Amino acid sequence: MRRLLAVLLENEAGALSRVIGLFAQRNYNIESLTVAPTEDPTLSRLTLLTEGDDEKIEQVTKHLNRLIEVVKVNDLTDGAHIERELMLIKIRAEGNGHREEIYRTCRIFRGDVVDVTPDSYTVQLTGPTKKLYAFMRAIGETSILEVVRTGVSGIGRGDKILEL
Amino acid sequence: MTEMLSGGEILIRALQDEGVEHIFGYPGGAALHIYDALFKQQRVEHILVRHEQAATHMADGYARATGNPGVVLVTSGPGATNAITGIATAYMDSIPMIVISAQVPHDVIGTDAFQETDMIGISRPIVKHSFIVRSASEIPWLVKQAFYISTTGRPGPIVIDVPKDTTDPNELFEYSYPKSVSLRSYKPALKGHTGQIRKAAVAMLKAKRPVIYAGGGVVQGGAEEELVKVARLTGFPITNTLMGLGSFPGDDPQFLGMLGMHGTYESNNAMHHSDLIIAVGARFDDRVTNNPVKFCPGATIIHIDVDPASISKVIPADIPIVGPAKPVLTELHAALEAELEKHPIDQSSLDEWWRRIQLWRDEHGLDHDQRSRKSESGQLLPQQVIQAVYRETNGDAFVTSDVGQHQMFAAQYYRFSKGRQWINSGGLGTMGFGLPAAMGVQFAVPDATVVCITGEGSFMMNMQELSTCMQYALPIKVVNLNNQALGMVKQWQDMQYGGRYSHSTYSDALPDFEQLIESFGHCSFTARSIDELDAVVEEAFSPALKDKLVFINAYVDPDEHVYPMFVRGGSLEDMVLSKGSA
Numbered sequence: 001m002r003r004l005l006a007v008l009l010e011n012e013a014g015a016l017s018r019v020i021g022l023f024a025q026r027n028y029n030i031e032s033l034t035v036a037p038t039e040d041p042t043l044s045r046l047t048l049l050t051e052g053d054d055e056k057i058e059q060v061t062k063h064l065n066r067l068i069e070v071v072k073v074n075d076l077t078d079g080a081h082i083e084r085e086l087m088l089i090k091i092r093a094e095g096n097g098h099r100e101e102i103y104r105t106c107r108i109f110r111g112d113v114v115d116v117t118p119d120s121y122t123v124q125l126t127g128p129t130k131k132l133y134a135f136m137r138a139i140g141e142t143s144i145l146e147v148v149r150t151g152v153s154g155i156g157r158g159d160k161i162l163e164l
Numbered sequence: 165m166t167e168m169l170s171g172g173e174i175l176i177r178a179l180q181d182e183g184v185e186h187i188f189g190y191p192g193g194a195a196l197h198i199y200d201a202l203f204k205q206q207r208v209e210h211i212l213v214r215h216e217q218a219a220t221h222m223a224d225g226y227a228r229a230t231g232n233p234g235v236v237l238v239t240s241g242p243g244a245t246n247a248i249t250g251i252a253t254a255y256m257d258s259i260p261m262i263v264i265s266a267q268v269p270h271d272v273i274g275t276d277a278f279q280e281t282d283m284i285g286i287s288r289p290i291v292k293h294s295f296i297v298r299s300a301s302e303i304p305w306l307v308k309q310a311f312y313i314s315t316t317g318r319p320g321p322i323v324i325d326v327p328k329d330t331t332d333p334n335e336l337f338e339y340s341y342p343k344s345v346s347l348r349s350y351k352p353a354l355k356g357h358t359g360q361i362r363k364a365a366v367a368m369l370k371a372k373r374p375v376i377y378a379g380g381g382v383v384q385g386g387a388e389e390e391l392v393k394v395a396r397l398t399g400f401p402i403t404n405t406l407m408g409l410g411s412f413p414g415d416d417p418q419f420l421g422m423l424g425m426h427g428t429y430e431s432n433n434a435m436h437h438s439d440l441i442i443a444v445g446a447r448f449d450d451r452v453t454n455n456p457v458k459f460c461p462g463a464t465i466i467h468i469d470v471d472p473a474s475i476s477k478v479i480p481a482d483i484p485i486v487g488p489a490k491p492v493l494t495e496l497h498a499a500l501e502a503e504l505e506k507h508p509i510d511q512s513s514l515d516e517w518w519r520r521i522q523l524w525r526d527e528h529g530l531d532h533d534q535r536s537r538k539s540e541s542g543q544l545l546p547q548q549v550i551q552a553v554y555r556e557t558n559g560d561a562f563v564t565s566d567v568g569q570h571q572m573f574a575a576q577y578y579r580f581s582k583g584r585q586w587i588n589s590g591g592l593g594t595m596g597f598g599l600p601a602a603m604g605v606q607f608a609v610p611d612a613t614v615v616c617i618t619g620e621g622s623f624m625m626n627m628q629e630l631s632t633c634m635q636y637a638l639p640i641k642v643v644n645l646n647n648q649a650l651g652m653v654k655q656w657q658d659m660q661y662g663g664r665y666s667h668s669t670y671s672d673a674l675p676d677f678e679q680l681i682e683s684f685g686h687c688s689f690t691a692r693s694i695d696e697l698d699a700v701v702e703e704a705f706s707p708a709l710k711d712k713l714v715f716i717n718a719y720v721d722p723d724e725h726v727y728p729m730f731v732r733g734g735s736l737e738d739m740v741l742s743k744g745s746a
Binding site for chain 1: 284285288289292293294296313347348349350471472473476477480
């Protein structure tokens with residue numbers, strides 16, 4: 001089962017390596033990982049996408065909590081939540097017809113063209129992972145030159161917040 | 165007036181303020197500022213070892229004997245890497261330890277400088293936490309945190325990596341030691357959940373075939389008395405893990421002996437047929453459960469542990485209780501007393517349960533007097549040696565061991581009566597642990613009788629410390645069960661590999677132990693028969709040799725196996741009981 005964990009972590013050198021080390025050491029899987037400081041500069045927030053049944057996720061959560069620098073762990077997939085990922089994608093766009101087609105598709109997906117050359121567009125697209133895949137399918141493999149994705153960030157819906 | 169100290173002095177001063185009396189260490193380039201600070205003071209005694217691994221085992225033995233963290237000081241690079249095995253040993257057995265590793269100066273970190281190694285990176289998976297010092301001014305706070313984290317919750321080793329520039333004698337800082345520590349990200353449980361404890365008490369009083377399964381958490385948590393009280397109140401049978409031995413009196417009829425791979429017939433059977441297991445400070449290690457799928461099929465599991473991550477890790481717990489053993493058992497005892505008024509113990513079921521256990525015990529229990537037993541070859545038996553040492557020390561010594569057959573024989577036949585009396589590397593299984601651990605114990609408890617039960621294979625892994633023993637006049641009694649082979653490896657090769665002794669023998673390449681020991685200024689005896697053994701053991705522990713390190717080289721039957729032994733992949737009741745019975 002796909003799980004999205006939100007982790008508040010002391011914003012200290014070496015803290016992230018302990019989280020990653022734990023996953024390697026205990027044979028847990030990391031699908032994607034995003035991390036950056038929060039509004040409180042002493043805290044970083046991680047969003048970690050992993051895979052596992054309830055028992056496994058319980059163990060992952062417990063072991064994360066055991067790390068001294070981990071302040072809080074929350075399984076976002078337990079409740080309603082929002083997931084977003086940002087993708088920068090460089091697309092071959094040659095000849096008027098093709099360029100227009102790419103641009104139209106981009107607008108349908110609410111992407112922004114952030115860089116242009118005579119032969120390519122670089123598009124910025126935000127959304128749930130599924131939407132990014134859908135866009136890539138719509139563009140077609142042969143037109144995609146380069147893809148970079150941030151990995152998933154997530155936040156709970158409603159008034160509930162992850163705090164100390 | 166504020167004191168101005170250098171980083172090296174601040175470090176030593178902080179250790180003093182933490183109450184540290186002994187540091188086990190070895191100097192080297194990056195550590196020299198710290199060593200100079202050590203030289204200028206008397207409050208902390210530094211013990212110079214011969215190898216950093218031994219320093220960590222000494223600190224470990226010291227910690228296991230006292231409950232206070234052992235402190236290690238090593239230099240960067242090889243000093244740090246040599247400490248790794250000892251740190252991992254302490255980590256696996258949840259032993260509080262502070263390892264101070266010197267590091268190359270900040271400005272050359274990352275340049276592959278001489279004796280540089282990424283100690284924080286290398287030690288990461290085997291420490292409870294680690295720190296790297298950025299400035300001398302933060303040393304007091306880091307030391308304070310290190311001791312707090314190491315000794316609370318589930319204890320464990322902490323590494324403090326100290327770049328040489330932060331200990332510069334020419335840079336002075338104001339010194340003050342923090343009085344208290346609180347970390348927003350680290351809040352270990354201080355007591356158990358009252359509702360869960362009551363639930364456990366009710367389940368216990370309904371049980372028909374209960375077993376208390378107590379491990380190292382009881383010893384580390386200083387909860388032996390509370391454990392005995394719960395056991396006495398209920399009259400339930402009790403078994404110990406390898407790490408828990410001594411938490412309940414070993415010669416008490418209520419005690420079933422150790423459980424697990426080489427546990428007693430009665431304790432493994434009682435576990436397997438139990439309807440309620442009360443696990444306290446134990447973690448369902450694979451050497452205890454055998455095949456987890458077949459583990460105790462009819463049992464409800466109460467699991468008390470200070471580390472939530474240990475609960476339901478291997479065996480799902482029905483009634484989990486997160487908390488330190490001592491307050492949880494105290495509260496459990498009170499809850500049992502309160503519940504007893506409403507639900508008396510099912511005494512007839514319990515009596516019937518004890519009758520079954522007694523049958524198992526009569527059938528295949530351990531024989532605690534094997535003096536008259538003869539081996540096929542007529543040679544001394546390892547069990548006889550342990551039993552002779554047990555008698556001679558009145559069961560009262562601190563006993564350390566290495567890893568292998570001798571360790572299991574010691575665990576089975578030296579019937580420990582107190583927590584902290586039995587000191588061995590249970591989780592990591594570190595050969596070479598026994599002698600330095602005994603040294604650490606002797607430093608902690610100078611007047612105690614400290615015995616290291618070892619085998620010649622393990623002993624040779626850290627025997628350089630005989631020199632340290634000479635330097636500090638440590639009167640350890642080393643009992644070497646010499647079977648001229650890697651006994652446990654050989655036993656497995658006998659049982660599972662058709663007797664093909666692949667690289668487990670070296671009988672024609674062993675040293676003359678008598679000469680070896682005497683060359684370090686110690687005393688050595690050899691025993692080949694039961695009569696020789698009696699005489700040698702008596703002399704070794706005699707008042708005349710009270711202040712000497714004595715090495716007993718007991719030649720034992722190399723073909724003797726440790727039994728019972730698990731049948732691989734089986735349940736707890738599947739045991740091999742003797743050669744040829746599999």
